[in-house]
Amino acid sequence: xxxxxxxxxxxxxxxxxxxxxxxxxxxxxxxxxxxxxxxxxxxxxxxxxxxxxxxxxxxxxxxxxxxxxxxxxxxxxxxxxxxxxxxxxxxxxxxxxxxxxxxxxxxxxxxxxxxxxxxxxxxxxxxxxxxxxxxxxxxxxxxxxxxxxxxxxxxxxxxxxxxxxxxxxxxxxxxxxxxxxxxxxxxxxxxxxxxxxxxxxxxxxxxxxxxxxxxxxxxxxxxxxxxxxxxxxxxxxxxxxxxxxxxxxxxxxxxxxxxxxxxxxxxxxxxxxxxxxxxxxxxxxxxxxxxxxxxxxxxxxxxxxxxxxxxxxxxxxxxxxxxxxxxxxxxxxx
Amino acid sequence: xxxxxxxxxxxxxxxxxxxxxxxxxxxxxxxxxxxxxxxxxxxxxxxxxxxxxxxxxxxxxxxxxxxxxxxxxxxxxxxxxxxxxxxxxxxxxxxxxxxxxxxxxxxxxxxxxxxxxxxxxxxxxxxxxxxxxxxxxxxxxxxxxxxxxxxxxxxxxxxxxxxxxxxxxxxxxxxxxxxxxxxxxxxxxxxxxxxxxxxxxxxxxxxxxxxxxxxxxxxxxxxxxxxxxxxxxxxxxxxxxxxxxxxxxxxxxxxxxxxxxxxxxxxxxxxxxxxxxxxxxxxxxxxxxxxxxxxxxxxxxxxxxxxxxxxxxxxxxxxxxxxxxxxxxxxxxx
Numbered sequence: 043x044x045x046x047x048x049x050x051x052x053x054x055x056x057x058x059x060x061x062x063x064x065x066x067x068x069x070x071x072x073x074x075x076x077x078x079x080x081x082x083x084x085x086x087x088x089x090x091x092x093x094x095x096x097x098x099x100x101x102x103x104x105x106x107x108x109x110x111x112x113x114x115x116x117x118x119x120x121x122x123x124x125x126x127x128x129x130x131x132x133x134x135x136x137x138x139x140x141x142x143x144x145x146x147x148x149x150x151x152x153x154x155x156x157x158x159x160x161x162x163x164x165x166x167x168x169x170x171x172x173x174x175x176x177x178x179x180x181x182x183x184x185x186x187x188x189x190x191x192x193x194x195x196x197x198x199x200x201x202x203x204x205x206x207x208x209x210x211x212x213x214x215x216x217x218x219x220x221x222x223x224x225x226x227x228x229x230x231x232x233x234x235x236x237x238x239x240x241x242x243x244x245x246x247x248x249x250x251x252x253x254x255x256x257x258x259x260x261x262x263x264x265x266x267x268x269x270x271x272x273x274x275x276x277x278x279x280x281x282x283x284x285x286x287x288x289x290x291x292x293x294x295x296x297x298x299x300x301x302x303x304x305x306x307x308x309x310x311x312x313x314x315x316x317x318x319x320x321x322x323x324x325x326x327x328x329x330x331x332x333x334x335x336x337x338x339x340x341x342x343x344x345x346x347x348x349x350x351x352x353x354x355x356x357x358x359x360x361x362x363x364x365x366x367x368x369x370x371x372x373x374x375x376x
Numbered sequence: 377x378x379x380x381x382x383x384x385x386x387x388x389x390x391x392x393x394x395x396x397x398x399x400x401x402x403x404x405x406x407x408x409x410x411x412x413x414x415x416x417x418x419x420x421x422x423x424x425x426x427x428x429x430x431x432x433x434x435x436x437x438x439x440x441x442x443x444x445x446x447x448x449x450x451x452x453x454x455x456x457x458x459x460x461x462x463x464x465x466x467x468x469x470x471x472x473x474x475x476x477x478x479x480x481x482x483x484x485x486x487x488x489x490x491x492x493x494x495x496x497x498x499x500x501x502x503x504x505x506x507x508x509x510x511x512x513x514x515x516x517x518x519x520x521x522x523x524x525x526x527x528x529x530x531x532x533x534x535x536x537x538x539x540x541x542x543x544x545x546x547x548x549x550x551x552x553x554x555x556x557x558x559x560x561x562x563x564x565x566x567x568x569x570x571x572x573x574x575x576x577x578x579x580x581x582x583x584x585x586x587x588x589x590x591x592x593x594x595x596x597x598x599x600x601x602x603x604x605x606x607x608x609x610x611x612x613x614x615x616x617x618x619x620x621x622x623x624x625x626x627x628x629x630x631x632x633x634x635x636x637x638x639x640x641x642x643x644x645x646x647x648x649x650x651x652x653x654x655x656x657x658x659x660x661x662x663x664x665x666x667x668x669x670x671x672x673x674x675x676x677x678x679x680x681x682x683x684x685x686x687x688x689x690x691x692x693x694x695x696x697x698x699x700x701x702x703x704x705x706x707x708x709x710x
Contacts, residue, residue, distance in 0.1 A: 075409040077409075078406075080433070319694060320659075322431075323435055325658060325659060360653060363697065364698050
């Protein structure tokens with residue numbers, strides 16, 4: 043058991059921070075399309091609006107937050123480079139954002155990270171530093187790099203600029219789609235969901251905000267239920283992007299602004315992913331399909347309503363697909 | 377050897393027909409997004425603008441032409457229904473367009489058509505009538521249905537309204553992307569490429585128009601080279617949507633307006649398809665990836681230029697992917 047650290051309100055991003063982020067990243071990030079599918083609407087019994095962050099640069103919403111944080115640095119700090127820890131998409135996003143700004147990036151990567159995501163980080167020109175897959179090893183490795191270089195640490199989600207950047211996805215979604223009743227996003231460390239909640243609670247907003255989480259990595263669900271930031275659960279899920287835990291900033295935001303966290307089984311997540319490939323014709327990674335899985339498995343909450351879904355990423359190893367599909371078809375209960 | 381039938385100019389669609397089609401289908405069809413990928417630009421050595429007709433309703437551009445032709449019928453003809461022949465996407469497109477208009481549709485389907493496309497046709501409520509996989513059997517079966525019902529035949533490409541409808545994809549692409557130098561589309565029966573050529577040659581246009589064709593179904597290439605409409609070649613390609621031959625209308629348009637047809641190997645088509653999945657994060661069927669394959673295999677023609685590519689469809693059986701990928705990786709020469 044640990045106490046939830048208290049984050050001063052001044053260290054949390056506000057809606058104005060999201061607006062500033064939107065202007066800052068506009069020269070670099072894609073305004074991603076919002077797609078519809080009559081077939082998926084019929085299946086879910088509600089009106090679904092899919093914000094395609096799998097079509098964002100580096101294939102994930104992570105580019106928004108990383109880009110905002112990297113371009114928010116003053117020139118003095120920027121010149122000493124950036125360090126981060128990431129099992130994947132955030133690392134690639136930092137690598138690309140630093141390349142665009144012309145500064146050095148080092149990414150601490152735990153053993154077991156997907157090869158496709160490692161290749162992306164290196165492809166964008168960042169230095170990859172491997173370490174063991176524990177939080178302690180990651181922190182220690184990052185600390186050494188920071189001491190060596192004087193670089194700035196950009197945490198994947200416990201960072202106000204990162205959270206504000208992630209909020210720009212929902213900002214665009216809500217501007218494009220009038221009168222949504224609810225919006226859902228996956229929750230791992232909670233950066234995307236926190237940013238989404240800030241945008242959804244903007245003046246004139248006030249729509250429901252739901253997180254979607256694999257049942258094998260249900261720490262955010264448990265944290266909100268027990269009202270303390272739980273960081274000692276072991277994750278077991280195919281969603282490699284959702285194995286992180288909430289951090290002080292994301293916990294502080296979500297306990298105030300999220301309506302709740304909906305849990306889904308891995309097999310239902312892979313089934314939802316396949317539906318997105320077959321019906322929406324977009325490539326979504328398992329972590330990116332969790333919100334659709336939640337709408338389908340918690341149907342009664344959303345039936346007849348207008349629902350926004352953030353498809354968070356599309357970085358999946360195509361050679362691993364047959365095994366994923368086989369797992370889903372043998373394990374689905376519904 | 378056969379003579380190319382002469383089509384009176386009055387039976388060919390003009391740019392005005394495309395504008396009328398755009399207005400007619402606007403309540404029903406998606407305005408599909410145009411996507412970019414820095415990685416694919418770097419690979420091709422040119423600036424690529426992908427018009428995502430795989431994200432169109434029924435998963436293919438075919439909905440544009442079918443919708444235009446079905447809604448162009450007067451009420452008297454419409455009330456007697458529509459008959460068509462199709463191995464797939466056009467059949468599904470006619471089925472959906474007729475459902476939207478509230479009229480009957482019968483689709484003649486040859487043996488060997490992909491199961492995923494058959495299921496789509498039936499899912500949209502059309503009557504499926506099977507026949508042998510010869511042109512003669514398809515024509516005879518359609519003739520019987522027409523005699524029985526008094527329905528209107530809507531040919532998949534040898535139809536001015538269908539061609540005009542297909543031209544709306546390039547119309548949207550050219551309106552969204554200024555100053556393209558060239559646009560490429562796959563060619564099977566030639567409906568999409570003909571419509572594309574009409575839009576590309578509109579006043580103020582005048583950009584290059586290239587067809588992309590599998591080397592195993594190179595009848596359009598041969599037809600333009602020999603300046604006669606060749607319809608007796610046997611197709612052997614993974615691109616099930618591109619096995620048709622040109623018809624009088626599409627031949628007449630393409631011999632005047634296409635800069636040429638670029639040929640590509642099946643293995644290179646599947647490789648391009650995989651690149652689109654991995655880099656653009658969209659699901660494209662083999663037939664839909666032929667134009668990117670052509671840009672990559674005929675690099676010198678496009679290097680340094682601004683190029684539009686129509687991704688024509690996304691209806692692919694995911695369970696067949698491992699076999700497709702294995703074929704491509706063992707057969708690629710480049």
